[in-house]
Amino acid sequence: MVTTRKPFFTLRALTALLAVVAAFGLGSGKANADTLKVAAVFETPIEEPWVNQIHVALLQAKKELGIEYTWAESVKSADFARVMREYAEGGNKLVMGDAFGAERIARRVAKDYPDVAFTFGSGIGPAEPNFAVFDNWIHEPAYLAGMIAGKLTKSNTVGAVAAMTIPEVNRLCNAFCAGAKEVNNKVKCKFSFIGSFFDPPKAKEAALAQIEQGVDVIYAERFGVIEAAAERNIVAIGNMSDQSELSPEHVVTSVVWDMWPTVKQVVSLVKAGVFSSQDFGQFSFMGKGGSFLAPYHAWDKKLSPEIKKMVDERKSAILDGTFRVDIDESAPKSE
């Protein structure tokens, strides 16, 4: 017997669907002609702390600078060029994101759209005419956090659980360790790498291993470490954002990266029509407000006045430019 099956999606239904989509698309695209359209392309879900700092700053820009902001997350290398092109051709004048896994792709695409400004998180330099870069230059607050750790440790052993030995991670770990050693020359530093950017159960297990080896102040370069510190009742230092709320009892402070100065600068330049390819890295330094040590919150009462004074003095020295935190991007080794 021959039966004619009705296709699940009839042509008519499809056309109707397209019409609805188009109507919505046009409706939301009815932006003011002078509103700057900004888009962001992220390789990971926006929950990833590194990417989240960029996202949060762009949301702030949407509110305070009146930009129109769209974004795409979990864009793998294979789709990276396509999404970048869609945004560049869709009227966005500024495209931001993180390029680490797609450095070459991002640079190649940028060349095809000379009228669009591209600003990406990157471990290498900018490219003429329109590809600018930024990075998480937060080694200065990491050094300050290390000084606190060096003073707080009773076992003279501090640790850091980090992702992998890339420059962005190494310079934070090394600055943390250097800070601890400056104030306490008996300190030993331990480092563990989990081999990925996001695997909280593994990071937690690595932290527990360090704690069993005597670490009593731990730098949570990765997510998952603070939970181990809370479980074993030791001191933790957050990273990327103020993570005190994860465990106020145990998080003494956090090394915060604030992308707002970078985003503000880039958006103003693009608005003024004077954007040029450059390294915006300086806008993540403490001097520009792009990084800082988070408030002590619950620890404000627990930290001794001398430690606070020591940190404040060093902070002013960094802001005055009279103290420079060394940038050491060599792979840190456990002691």
Place this chain on the structure above:
Amino acid sequence: MEVFDQILQTGFFAALIRVATPLACATIGEMFSERAGVLNLGIEGIMLLGAMSGFTVAYFSGSLWLGMAAAAASGIVFAALMGLLTVTLGLSQHVSGLGVTMLCSGISFYCYRLIFGQPSQPPNVQPFESVALPGLAAIPFLGPVLFNHVVLVYLVFALVPLAAWLLYRTPWGLALRTVGENPQAAASAGVPVAWMRYQALMISGALFGIGGAYFSLAQFNAFTFGVISGRGWVCIALVVLGRWDPWRCALAALLFGAVDALQLRLQSSGAIDLPYQLFLMLPFLLTVVAMAMLSRNARAPASLLVPYRREER
């Protein structure tokens, strides 16, 4: 020597059990479905879905056990879908399994975003706490190693003999094994082949879900992406290393857990100066080496990957 210093600590043994527990749970689940003749590659996605649904239900209900139940239930549903594809429709088990994994991963992240929005800090729950078994926990060395864990660990301890008993000592287990070896013979003996395979799959789904939820409710206290990170795929290898036997599967999981716990300790001890990638590789390397040495002659269930169609030879 440093390696022995690390191995002789109770912390190391406690850690290896923590790491091995969810793997053992999911590995035994996978063993059940493979014993019935279905390679369930939905494992990675179903574990992720278990982590998500378990966390979500626990977050809103305040009950961790309700979360666990939800994780098992969601695992059963998607294992049944796997059954529909591979048992009822007789499609390729590889393709269907990868499809179920992708579907479940997508659903997990989508639902999480739908329910929780875009928080900067992921919401969390108060996770399962360690329960020291009265009396037993006081035994020197063995106490802290074996008897001071979250309840799920004890349940997985109990699961291993239970699985062995079910598989080897009950008519149901015999039927299940026959279905995986020779479904034609099983059918002629009156065993409902398709239904047996569905049952095995649903058991596997429940155990995957629970294994996944272990990460979001016990090992960690939140659902995040990367919470499973390929651990499901590890279990596929552990089933082979465990030669499709519950006891050996559990041992395989313990071996993997031991090397993983050890490499983390060696990394931070600083005694052995090797690139950290080599340490991270160790558990995988050892699993492959052990598999090559111990499971080379292991025979997979004869009808693994073969769909059963009645009256077809």
